[in-house]
Amino acid sequence: MTAADRTTEVVVVGAGYSGLSAARRLVASGLDVVVLEARDRVGGRVWTERTPGGALVDHGGQWLGPTQDQLSALADECGVATFPTYAAGANVEVRAGQRFTFTGLVPTSDRDAAAETVAALLELDLLAQEVSPSTPWDHPDAAVLDGETLAGWVGRTTASPTVRDLMSTAVLAVFGCEPAELSLLYALSYAHSGGSLSALVRTAGGAQESRFRGGAQQMAVQMAAEMGDRVVLSAPVTAIRTTSGGVTVTAARTGPDRGQDPWTVAARRVVVATPPAVQARIAFDPPLPGARDQLALHAPMGSVTKVHVVYDRPFWRDQGLSGQVVADAGALRATFDDSPEDGAHGVIVGFIAGRTDRQLESRGPAGRAALVVEELTFAFGPAATSPLEVVEQRWSAEPFTRGGPVACFGPGVLTGCGTTLRDPVGPVHWAGTETAEAWTGYIDGAISSGLRAATEVAAALASA
Amino acid sequence: MATVEEVAEAYADWQVRCNANTRLAKMLRGWDRTVHLVASDTGDGFTAGVADSVLSDLVTGLVGVPDLVVTATSEEFADLFWGDLNPSEKYISGEIVLAGSAEDVMRLDAMSMVVFLDQ
Numbered sequence: 001m002t003a004a005d006r007t008t009e010v011v012v013v014g015a016g017y018s019g020l021s022a023a024r025r026l027v028a029s030g031l032d033v034v035v036l037e038a039r040d041r042v043g044g045r046v047w048t049e050r051t052p053g054g055a056l057v058d059h060g061g062q063w064l065g066p067t068q069d070q071l072s073a074l075a076d077e078c079g080v081a082t083f084p085t086y087a088a089g090a091n092v093e094v095r096a097g098q099r100f101t102f103t104g105l106v107p108t109s110d111r112d113a114a115a116e117t118v119a120a121l122l123e124l125d126l127l128a129q130e131v132s133p134s135t136p137w138d139h140p141d142a143a144v145l146d147g148e149t150l151a152g153w154v155g156r157t158t159a160s161p162t163v164r165d166l167m168s169t170a171v172l173a174v175f176g177c178e179p180a181e182l183s184l185l186y187a188l189s190y191a192h193s194g195g196s197l198s199a200l201v202r203t204a205g206g207a208q209e210s211r212f213r214g215g216a217q218q219m220a221v222q223m224a225a226e227m228g229d230r231v232v233l234s235a236p237v238t239a240i241r242t243t244s245g246g247v248t249v250t251a252a253r254t255g256p257d258r259g260q261d262p263w264t265v266a267a268r269r270v271v272v273a274t275p276p277a278v279q280a281r282i283a284f285d286p287p288l289p290g291a292r293d294q295l296a297l298h299a300p301m302g303s304v305t306k307v308h309v310v311y312d313r314p315f316w317r318d319q320g321l322s323g324q325v326v327a328d329a330g331a332l333r334a335t336f337d338d339s340p341e342d343g344a345h346g347v348i349v350g351f352i353a354g355r356t357d358r359q360l361e362s363r364g365p366a367g368r369a370a371l372v373v374e375e376l377t378f379a380f381g382p383a384a385t386s387p388l389e390v391v392e393q394r395w396s397a398e399p400f401t402r403g404g405p406v407a408c409f410g411p412g413v414l415t416g417c418g419t420t421l422r423d424p425v426g427p428v429h430w431a432g433t434e435t436a437e438a439w440t441g442y443i444d445g446a447i448s449s450g451l452r453a454a455t456e457v458a459a460a461l462a463s464a
Numbered sequence: 465m466a467t468v469e470e471v472a473e474a475y476a477d478w479q480v481r482c483n484a485n486t487r488l489a490k491m492l493r494g495w496d497r498t499v500h501l502v503a504s505d506t507g508d509g510f511t512a513g514v515a516d517s518v519l520s521d522l523v524t525g526l527v528g529v530p531d532l533v534v535t536a537t538s539e540e541f542a543d544l545f546w547g548d549l550n551p552s553e554k555y556i557s558g559e560i561v562l563a564g565s566a567e568d569v570m571r572l573d574a575m576s577m578v579v580f581l582d583q
Binding site for chain 1 (some may be wrong): 487490491504550552553555556557558566567571573574575577581582
């Protein structure tokens with residue numbers, strides 16, 4: 001056996017919000033840390049970029065909502081200001097090929113369906129209150145709730161196609177997958193982790209309430225800068241071997257100056273802060289316990305493309321419109337106003353998600369852009385026909401995320417192997433927003449999961 | 465600004481619609497609560513309750529210990545009870561404030577929205 005290229009106390013795999021939060025806490029507790037990041041940037045599922053035309057867009061996680069205390073505290077610490085997501089005016093509803101406007105949360109063109117949707121959402125939210133976000137498998141009816149999909153529940157609850165479509169739109173926007181792909185137990189646990197399903201889909205008073213001036217990636221960039229050369233970019237981890245002294249982590253360091261030689265870091269502990277689907281591609285020696293391995297194999301990411309359409313100005317505001325669209329079909333089922341705070345130009349952000357995202361893969365960027373512009377023109381009028389730019393980010397095409405925004409557990413997984421989600425395996429600890437006990441799937445959950453894993457590691461090393 | 469009598473009259477109309485709504489009866493099952501209504505502009509207080517899926521008469525004044533407190537202007541209360549105002553929209557925008565447990569707030573928000581939509 002050759003000596004490791006570098007020796008440290010803790011290796012963190014992944015420099016997203018979770019990994020960086022873990023690393024930062026470990027460093028603060030006096031431990032030596034190396035963070036191995038596969039990409040050539042930090043932030044993971046949060047990535048702010050200036051488009052060729054000069055607009056600043058968040059390709060991934062971007063919002064801050066009430067009770068997201070970890071994210072709010074981090075932003076304060078980093079001196080990053082927030083501003084309210086623009087939501088004044090009426091929302092547009094597209095249903096059965098027709099256009100309507102509405103205010104509030106639920107589209108109202110079909111009032112009976114709207115009332116039924118409100119009642120169904122309440123029923124789901126009340127059920128969710130009974131499901132623990134940290135240990136959903138402990139619910140007395142866990143087997144039953146985990147034995148069906150959210151689509152199954154919706155199908156039993158309502159016969160109205162309009163209600164089903166509205167529920168699908170909400171699920172696609174939140175999870176990036178179809179209700180048929182999602183365990184009811186997981187959906188309830190996930191909703192409760194952020195308060196309620198209604199809170200997840202709200203702008204004001206909900207998960208989309210505020211945005212970060214200068215973009216959501218800044219705090220990650222600052223945390224990484226604080227850690228200096230402890231953060232190693234372009235170093236995808238391929239293997240984690242448990243040794244007598246801890247672990248040896250192998251990374252394929254790529255890049256012009258590095259060649260393709262595997263690079264190893266020896267440490268006492270490792271924190272794996274990636275989505276489970278990405279973790280599943282790391283070779284563990286010895287292999288992970290069966291249930292933990294199965295959990296990662298049963299954790300497909302949602303399928304989502306985030307599209308920003310940039311206009312010279314937010315013209316929809318002149319028509320008294322909020323920029324929010326809720327559609328029962330098409331490429332974009334949900335949109336928001338994502339213009340800069342000063343309204344210097346207009347930006348609509350929308351999500352192509354689930355089955356539609358997979359179906360439109362072969363169309364290519366230009367084909368998808370044409371479709372998106374056509375739909376926005378239907379929603380907002382002829383002024384939408386000529387955007388300055390259409391910029392998309394296909395998360396499914398990202399090998400180091402494999403989709404987005406979050407893992408979507410199907411039926412039987414949480415009750416089958418969910419208990420292994422956070423349990424360390426020897427010197428291997430787990431972080432990542434999928435392991436969060438509050439705001440699972442959100443930046444806030446990523447941060448708290450990283451902090452939790454760091455506390456675990458520090459305690460383990462202190463008692464060793 | 466709406467007087468105590470005007471709010472009470474509007475509530476009486478709303479109460480009839482609530483108690484006739486079958487969807488609501490199902491939603492309210494098992495939910496017995498005391499609700500205080502506080503008019504922020506006039507300072508008037510009212511007490512309402514729900515028990516056995518039935519909405520009680522409105523009482524002037526803040527009576528008993530509330531499970532939920534709703535704060536709005538007297539005009540907003542009157543408009544809400546007459547069905548002229550989207551309650552969820554006002555709650556989301558923070559113009560109407562609901563204070564209580566997460567579950568009670570959810571239920572009140574949903575029930576007022578259902579009555580609004582079903583008229």
